[in-house]
Amino acid sequence: MELSHRGPEYREVHEQALERVRSLLDVPRSHEVLFLQGGATGMFGLLPLNLLSTTTSADYVNTGIWSTKAYEAARQVGPVRVAGTGEVNGQFIRVPTAAELSIDPQAAYVHLTSNNTAVGTQFHEVPACGEVPLVVDMSSDIMSKPLDISRFGIIYAGAQKNLGPSGVVIVIVKHDILERCSQKLPDIFRLAAHARANSLLHTPPTFAVYLTRNVLDWLKDQGGVSAMEMRNRKKARRLYETIDASGGFYYSAVEKTSRSVMNIVFRLSSTKLEPVFIERAAQAGLIGLKGHRAVGGIRASIYNVISVEGVERLAQFMNEFMRIYG
């Protein structure tokens, strides 16, 4: 932490972290990898500052709390449109299909949130957006599966779910988008300036990058993102099957094709039992199961680091809890 970011020790960590992102996600030469300070919320602001102007607008797909925040940030800068929604009767219980999106062919970009942590929905396909660059907030499912990077204009992800500590955001951006970045911003807020400086435009959050490099090494040792995908699917399947086999004792409001592999959000038919479930689970060492405060219920966030065994223990606990209280 005390080493200079210009010294050889940090340089090596920095280059390795960038290279690991490239190799794990098979990033083509058409795209740049950046490490910036901040997280997704910072990117909500940088996107419109870099890419919106008085003559361009952007399309936003609204599938929950975080995509709403991204939309609101852009609205403070320039014109934005809603190109699709996951809302049904006031609740975000699905993601729209590609066919349901209405994309303005003149839009500066289309923005969507690939995985919605609070409501437990996830895009399982990359929608076709024609010539309009697709910008995706993957903060909660980056590195959880392989991706065809060539289909994206910008992918970004705050580190603190699948990658490392808070304080750093990974950005994968296509070169032709960098060329469109506004010139009227201080360099520190221009994606193109960070790309030109190889993410060393200013002092990077060195310790956060170091830990992210270590997590990426671990990911590689685990077999990379393909192995992660198999493991994550297996984990999610175990929990959804437990929910679906409970005869309604547990239920998920999310449409089956939109169910998230990262955040298993469910309710108990008896809502009075939900705090009991959370308390008993904590006593059994299963912590952090309370649903997002805007949604309630139960949420099992099973990011990359959560083991198959950990999920198995939760499934067994769910069955045991149902046996006693059902």
Added chain:
Amino acid sequence: MELSHRGPEYREVHEQALERVRSLLDVPRSHEVLFLQGGATGMFGLLPLNLLSTTTSADYVNTGIWSTKAYEAARQVGPVRVAGTGEVNGQFIRVPTAAELSIDPQAAYVHLTSNNTAVGTQFHEVPACGEVPLVVDMSSDIMSKPLDISRFGIIYAGAQKNLGPSGVVIVIVKHDILERCSQKLPDIFRLAAHARANSLLHTPPTFAVYLTRNVLDWLKDQGGVSAMEMRNRKKARRLYETIDASGGFYYSAVEKTSRSVMNIVFRLSSTKLEPVFIERAAQAGLIGLKGHRAVGGIRASIYNVISVEGVERLAQFMNEFMRIYG
């Protein structure tokens, strides 16, 4: 690092870190303390985005590399003026006196860099700026001495010199300045929005804040900023006296009244001996003495954490080196 920033464990750390800044610097109720992501370079950009407009300009005092960067960032956003300089014949060897500054009474703010790390100059008095808010980058001398906070509009400091790891910047800002912040920015870039959210607008760099809290605790145990000032002056005096007593073997280009207490920048009259000095010093366990790449020579950065004993070892090494090579 894995704890939620909304949980009670982090909340306590967060509140303590903010409170320690308040108590150590005796921050009055007129000023807010913020922890933001990034560092000084981020603030170079946020300042003009928040406070410049088509009808206002800002004044910048130019005393070296970092103040030039701050000026350049503002120039990308709106009109800026140079209100004073520390340049003499193309070299930054002093800071201007208060009388030498020419401040536009209509300026949105006056910006200066209190300590210039590369050239080794420092403001030892706070210039009077009338009604114009004084904005100071104190990245390299925050917490090195007591301050009369009421005289400042904004003080900011990247953590990585005197406070903690890179990735967090402390901002002390007067309430009436918050009210002037632009409304046309995403909240993440509005100082007022961070103040309203008690620096929890988004996920803070939790580990960096935690370590900063620990450094502030250490500072308190050491006797606070008054004790630091005495210690820092003693350290600097020991090195400047060694330079001044060397009969020109060592010399400092900096005007005596502008000499920095944090960064002792000096040369050897025989520049050929400078790499030898750096090498022999490293062999004696005295590392990091190479001058900034834009300036050359020798630089002893003696931030808060450097002990009196460490400085004494350097002074003795300097005398010994002169005895052999002089």
